[in-house]
Amino acid sequence: MERIYVFVSGPLAWIAWTVFVVGSIYRIWHLLKLAKEKEQVLFSYISFKYAIRSIINWAIPWNTNNMRLHPIFVGVAFLFHIGFFLILAFLSAHVILLEEGFGLGWPALPDIVADMLAFAVLGACIFFAARRVVRPEVAFVTDWTDYALLGLVAAPFLTGILAYHQWGDPLVVTLLHILSAELLIASIPFTRLSHMLFAPFTRGYIGSEFGMVRHVKDW
Amino acid sequence: MSERVWIKDEGIERGAEALTPERIERTINAVLGNETGARLMAYVETCAHCGLCSEACHFYLSRDRDPSYSPVGKVKQTIWPMLKNKGKVSVEFMKQATQIAQTECNLCRRCVQYCPFGIDIAYMMTLVRRIVHKLELTPLYIQDTAHSHSATLNQMWVKDDEWIDALHWQEDELRDEFPTARIPLEKEGAEIMYSVIGPEPKFRTQLIYQAAAIMNVAGLDWTMPATPGWDNSDMAMFTGDSEIMARLKRAHFETAARLRVKKIVMGECGHAFRSVYDTGNRVLGWRMPPIPVIHALEFYWDLLNEGRIKVAKQIEEPVTFHDPCNVVRGRGLHEKAREVVRAFCKNLVEMHPNREHNLCCAAGGGVINCGPPFKNARVESNRAKAEQLKATGVKICIAPCHNCHGGLDDIIHKYELDMELKFLGEIIYECMEKPEAQ
Amino acid sequence: MTRRHHALWLGALLGGMVLALCSAPAWSEDTVLKTEAFGTLRRPVAIFDHDTHNEKAGLDDCAICHHVYQDGKLVKDSSSEDQACSDCHALKRQGRQPGLREAYHGACVGCHKSKGKGPVACGQCHQR
Numbered sequence: 001m002e003r004i005y006v007f008v009s010g011p012l013a014w015i016a017w018t019v020f021v022v023g024s025i026y027r028i029w030h031l032l033k034l035a036k037e038k039e040q041v042l043f044s045y046i047s048f049k050y051a052i053r054s055i056i057n058w059a060i061p062w063n064t065n066n067m068r069l070h071p072i073f074v075g076v077a078f079l080f081h082i083g084f085f086l087i088l089a090f091l092s093a094h095v096i097l098l099e100e101g102f103g104l105g106w107p108a109l110p111d112i113v114a115d116m117l118a119f120a121v122l123g124a125c126i127f128f129a130a131r132r133v134v135r136p137e138v139a140f141v142t143d144w145t146d147y148a149l150l151g152l153v154a155a156p157f158l159t160g161i162l163a164y165h166q167w168g169d170p171l172v173v174t175l176l177h178i179l180s181a182e183l184l185i186a187s188i189p190f191t192r193l194s195h196m197l198f199a200p201f202t203r204g205y206i207g208s209e210f211g212m213v214r215h216v217k218d219w
Numbered sequence: 220m221s222e223r224v225w226i227k228d229e230g231i232e233r234g235a236e237a238l239t240p241e242r243i244e245r246t247i248n249a250v251l252g253n254e255t256g257a258r259l260m261a262y263v264e265t266c267a268h269c270g271l272c273s274e275a276c277h278f279y280l281s282r283d284r285d286p287s288y289s290p291v292g293k294v295k296q297t298i299w300p301m302l303k304n305k306g307k308v309s310v311e312f313m314k315q316a317t318q319i320a321q322t323e324c325n326l327c328r329r330c331v332q333y334c335p336f337g338i339d340i341a342y343m344m345t346l347v348r349r350i351v352h353k354l355e356l357t358p359l360y361i362q363d364t365a366h367s368h369s370a371t372l373n374q375m376w377v378k379d380d381e382w383i384d385a386l387h388w389q390e391d392e393l394r395d396e397f398p399t400a401r402i403p404l405e406k407e408g409a410e411i412m413y414s415v416i417g418p419e420p421k422f423r424t425q426l427i428y429q430a431a432a433i434m435n436v437a438g439l440d441w442t443m444p445a446t447p448g449w450d451n452s453d454m455a456m457f458t459g460d461s462e463i464m465a466r467l468k469r470a471h472f473e474t475a476a477r478l479r480v481k482k483i484v485m486g487e488c489g490h491a492f493r494s495v496y497d498t499g500n501r502v503l504g505w506r507m508p509p510i511p512v513i514h515a516l517e518f519y520w521d522l523l524n525e526g527r528i529k530v531a532k533q534i535e536e537p538v539t540f541h542d543p544c545n546v547v548r549g550r551g552l553h554e555k556a557r558e559v560v561r562a563f564c565k566n567l568v569e570m571h572p573n574r575e576h577n578l579c580c581a582a583g584g585g586v587i588n589c590g591p592p593f594k595n596a597r598v599e600s601n602r603a604k605a606e607q608l609k610a611t612g613v614k615i616c617i618a619p620c621h622n623c624h625g626g627l628d629d630i631i632h633k634y635e636l637d638m639e640l641k642f643l644g645e646i647i648y649e650c651m652e653k654p655e656a657q
Numbered sequence: 658m659t660r661r662h663h664a665l666w667l668g669a670l671l672g673g674m675v676l677a678l679c680s681a682p683a684w685s686e687d688t689v690l691k692t693e694a695f696g697t698l699r700r701p702v703a704i705f706d707h708d709t710h711n712e713k714a715g716l717d718d719c720a721i722c723h724h725v726y727q728d729g730k731l732v733k734d735s736s737s738e739d740q741a742c743s744d745c746h747a748l749k750r751q752g753r754q755p756g757l758r759e760a761y762h763g764a765c766v767g768c769h770k771s772k773g774k775g776p777v778a779c780g781q782c783h784q785r
Binding site for chain 1 (some may be wrong): 255274289332507526
């Protein structure tokens, strides 16, 4: 079991991050290549100013018209995304791993905050799943992949919480935690989680069209 | 609210008879393979299936929140299966996709403003229409207007001499009121070319009259073409017939170039503005229109601010203002329009939502042009608009767009709203100072 | 490199310790690492029974853990069991010298990993 742990936390982690980085670069490169080959005209409608304007306005919770129609969803969604990245980068155990592996480090979140955030992210996943069942307009466009993606995101948080609270065998739980996180990281570029990569482009493009050509807000 | 009915349309039915599975597959893959690229890929891959676009859509709102009418719901019933099955979809599927994309979406782009990723669902619906066009499934009535565009370069089968005749007729009428007024035809080197849509000479000639009156009162150097190319409308844009669209816009711009005008001023039409300002120019390879294109709303605002027209009286009764998608969400003219409205009307009562968030008329995007077979469904699908209008409690609604007029007119009748529709030009004509009028 | 070499030995040591711990879950103050230098602790003290660990891991050379570095180089045949780790390792990393926490983790987990024996996951040492 220790040897599996060594493999999963070492070489496999390198593989997962490499897949993520190389995959992400490939997807973005492919997107731009496709645009250049078949829709080169799009580039002449990109305005940095309006792209940023759009991205900023959609990055502020409850700022857009539609966000105000869904205040609870927006709260949960922002908490989910912020929690996700805060925990990824500032959970003390993660910071220590970086310290061990690379000798570098930065301040970590207080454990209680990180713990609450982790529960919040997990809760958000449950909220999203429930929403897919309860809301007809969401259920209509939901298929198994949507639940699978939610499961993929929820798994590292569930196992992370178990590991932190030492519920279950610490080695097994930690192993599962690392494995599920690696699966998540590696699948980002190749699933609809790639919205992480593409959202700045879709948002920026439409923001440019609305701002530069149509002279109107897109939020 | 009744359930969705799959409507029998002669154009769709006849087109479907000639379809084979191979042809469907080949056509879908040709369009999706050759005519799309990064955008479609990013849109399909990025969509989180969150359903947050739903409330943007007046079809969804009016149809008791039936999810199959939501923007993403329409994508799910069209683009997704086409991509997933690599074009292997049934004839029945294509007939339904035609109804959805061609008659249950106005391409008003409100959902684009509601999507957190800014996914352009209207773009995807135009792709479906493109496929529908290539499969010759386009509904009969709108296809007829596209045929008219193709044969006459105008939307309404207006013959070349009928057009000139209509302008002469309006000039005659105009000179009863303004003895020295002209509708100058073919005046090379004029500052402005005024262009209108096919239906104006056909059955809304009073709009040409009013525009000419405003031009004359404002003392402008303007002209109208006497040749094909005078019509700025474009139903081909809405049937996915890019080739015809390109011919139309080319004729229009070339007419303006031939007359050596400095700018094109357009009447109060939304879709034509979209075509000339946003879509048609792109099809021809112009990033922005090669000649400045000024929509009537902006034109009125300019005239008012330059002091070329003056307010003689104001409409006392409260009015409300309907923001057409193509000039507001498509050009941001909402504030200028309001300034003009406020100048001529004492009391502007806003409908809610308004400005760039206004609800659509359900007529635009070529939907009203699909004609009688789809009329009942269309009117039923805009109860939300009726409620929005009713809540203003106002009896005059200014709608500066032909399609909006048509759509709102139907809604006003169906929901018995006791509301009068006006073009803004109509009000300006009524209320401006007319020093030389007799 | 030498530091890592030492860490390997230490790992073997700690690995044995864990095996011992499995059969003896209760521990006294003598069976945990020294932590005074950390001040307030964020995690439960790591369990470490010195003698049992070394016996299990077959460690005789003190300098494997209690090493001596001078000018960034390991001093051979010299050990530092008379000193606390924190005498040299400050809380924060000083240039190439790891901070105290990093030193502990590096010594214990690093060795366990290289040996494939002994606790490696957080909760295995820092038991609640």
